[in-house]
Amino acid sequence: MPRYSIAVDIGASSGRLILGYLEDGLLKLEEIHRFENKIVKKGDSFCWEADKLFQEIKNGLKKCVELGIQPDSIGIDTWAVDFLLLDENNQPLTEAVSYRDPRTDGMMEEVFELFSKERLYLETGIQFQKFNTIYQLFSIKKNNPEILEKAKSFLMIPDYFNYLLTGKKANEYTNATSTQLVNAFTKHWDVQILDVLGINKEMFQEIKTPKTILGTLSKELVSELGFDLQVILPATHDTGSAVIAVPEEDESIYISSGTWSLIGVENYFPICVTKALDYNFTNEGGIDYQYRFLKNIMGLWMIQEVKRNYNDEYSFAQLVDLAREARDYKAIVNVNDDRFLKPENMIDAIMNYCIETQQQVPNTPGEVAKCVFDSLAVSYQEAVSEIEEIFEKKFTKINVIGGGCQNEMLNQLIADVTNKEVFAGPVEATAIGNIAAQLMALGEINDIKEARSIIKDSFEVKKYLPAQQVIS
C-alpha cells in the first residue's frame, strides 16, 4: 500500500491540494482541490484572507475523505516574507497583511540608518526587497508599537497554518531565511539585527528544517475530519519546494515561474560578495542547507493584473495567442520598476512607462501582453548574464517550472533571447517538491538525489531550442 502525502501549495494567485504517492518507481499526482488566492483590502491594508485559506485546506482534506483516501501526511508551502503575530492567548494581533501593502514604503532606508545595507547583506545574504519581513516588522514597530509589545509568537504564513493544524509552533528554515533576519552562516535568528532594530527576539520560534515531522492533527480537527495524519515540514517557502523539483540541476539555471519569476541556481554556500549585492541576488535557504542563489523578477503578476484589468475577458492562453498576433509590436519595460509592484491599473502603468521612454504605446490586449512577455524575457536574460558573471561560467540550460511553464511563447522567447536550451516543466513543481520532502521524511525516498531522479522520470519536460532571434 503506497504512502499518500498531501501537498498544500498556496501561491499568490491560487492554492491547490495535490495528492502524491509512489507507484512502480514513479511519482504519481492527483489534484484534490484548487482555489483562488488574492489580496483584499481590509481597512487601510492589503491583506491575505488567512482564515479562508485555512478553510480551503480543510475543504481539501474533506474531499480526501469523500474520495476514500486517507493521507499519511500533509505539508504546507506558501509565498514568503509574510507572517502573523499572536498574542499571549495565541490570537492574531493583526490581519495577514500582504507584502504588496505600502506600509513598508521608506522602511528599508530607515533600517539602513541603524544597520548598514552592506552589513545586512554580509550577515544574511538576502536580497533587498522593500517588503521583506524585516521592513514589515520595522514598520509595525514605528507605526503600531503596541502590537509588537503584545506579540508573543511570530509565525510565518505556513507556520501559522501548521499551528492551526497541530497546536505546535515552529519557524521553518527556508521561509525564515526570506525574512532577512536569519544569519546566512549560523542559520539561526540574527539576534544582533533584532537587538539593533529593537524587535523583541523572544517571539521568534525555534527554526526547524524541511523533513521535520512537526506533529499530528489536534483532537478537534481529528474529530472534524474523521482521520489523523502526520504534519511534515516541506520547504515551506514555495520556491524552496519548487527548486527541489528542478529536473536538470547541473549546469542549469531555474526560473520558478508563477506570480513571481524567481531565477537562479542552487549553491553549496552563500555568495555575499559585492557584485551579488549590487545585482541584488539573494541566498535563500534550501533543503539540506543548500542555498537558493536567485533574484526576484516581477513575474506573471503583470499579466495576472492585465487579465484582471480586462475584467477576465481573456484567459491566459488567449492572451498568449493575442500576443503572438501582435508580432510587429516592440516595446520593453523594466519589469522590476517599483511602479509595477501594486499599480492601480497595470495596463495604464505599462502605457505610461512606454510614453515616458518614447516607445510605441500598446493599444490592444495583444500588444500589452506581448510587451509583458518580451519584457520578462529581456529581464531574464539580464539576470542570466549577471549569474554567469558572478559564477564566471556559462550555463547551458534553463529550467522553467511552475504555472508559467505553460506559456509556450514565453518559453520560446527565453530560448531565443538567452540562446540557451529551455526545459519547461513540471507545472506543479512546487507541490512535487513538497511531496518529495514528505516522502523523504517518511522514509519512502532516501535523499534529494533519488528524489530528483524519480521526478525526472515521472514528469514530461518540453524542450525549446533558440531560434537565433533577438528582441531589438
Ligand SMILES: Nc1ncnc2c1ncn2[C@@H]1O[C@H](COP(=O)(O)OP(=O)(O)O)[C@@H](O)[C@H]1O
Ligand atoms: N494555459 C496557460 N497558458 C499560459 N500561461 C498560463 C496558463 N495557465 C497558467 N499560466 C500562467 O501561470 C501563472 C500562474 O502560475 P502558478 O505557478 O500557479 O502561480 P502561483 O503559484 O504564484 O499562484 C499565471 O499567472 C499564468 O500567467
Ligand SMILES: C[C@H](O)[C@H](O)[C@@H](O)C(=O)COP(=O)(O)O
Ligand atoms: C514575496 C516573495 O518574494 C515571493 O513570495 C516569492 O519568494 C515567491 O515564493 C513567489 O511564489 P509565487 O508562487 O507566489 O509566485
Ligand SMILES: [Mg+2]
Ligand atoms: Mg507558486
